[in-house]
Amino acid sequence: MEKAYKAQKIVKVDLESQLKAISAFEAKAVATAESYVKDIDTKLVDLRETIENIEKARPIEQLTVNDIIQAKPEIVEEVEALIKEGKFTVPGYEGKFPNLAVA
Template sequence: MEVDFSYYRSILKNQAVIDEVESARKRFQPVTYDVKKQIKIIEGFEAEAVKNAEATKGKVDKELEELEKTLKNIEEARPFEDLTVDDVAAARPDIDTRTADMIEKGRWMPAGYKEKFGELSVL
């Protein structure tokens, strides 16, 4: 960028200021920096970040696939009102085993039921 110092000499009275600025402008040399080392560090960081992002993408894709399967199962499931005791027992065979154990021990209510829901008997 060139500065027209003659123009400023013609409009300003203080010529010493213009001489000083012109002298400073002529002496000015921009400093150059060797940024190769910093660029190499940044490129290494970028490569590591890309590698981590790809690994994260793989995990997220796998989780998304599992969530889509779960959503499909939920959408295709029968409404709760349509389920029978046999359906629940088929899905969770341990329920029949636990129920049989409770009946053998004379327990007719699950542990903590009365504490949570209160006494519901009319008698």
């Protein structure tokens, strides 16, 4: 057993290349994480603004037609175009809200 023990040789392994690869991977992971954090922070600011707007919004029962036209003036143009074409139904309305009238 002593002969086998003395025959053992310690082999030195060069880990420098593996450590460099790990360091490069770590640097890339950190950069990606920092970019992700910046994106999330931006989205959180937008979400906070949206929540604030929702909390400050009036209930839908209090909205008037003029409020809607002021918020989306293109609606008036779309409605006028439909009336000029003689279309008095909204495209896609029947698909979402089928006619429940008894014929």
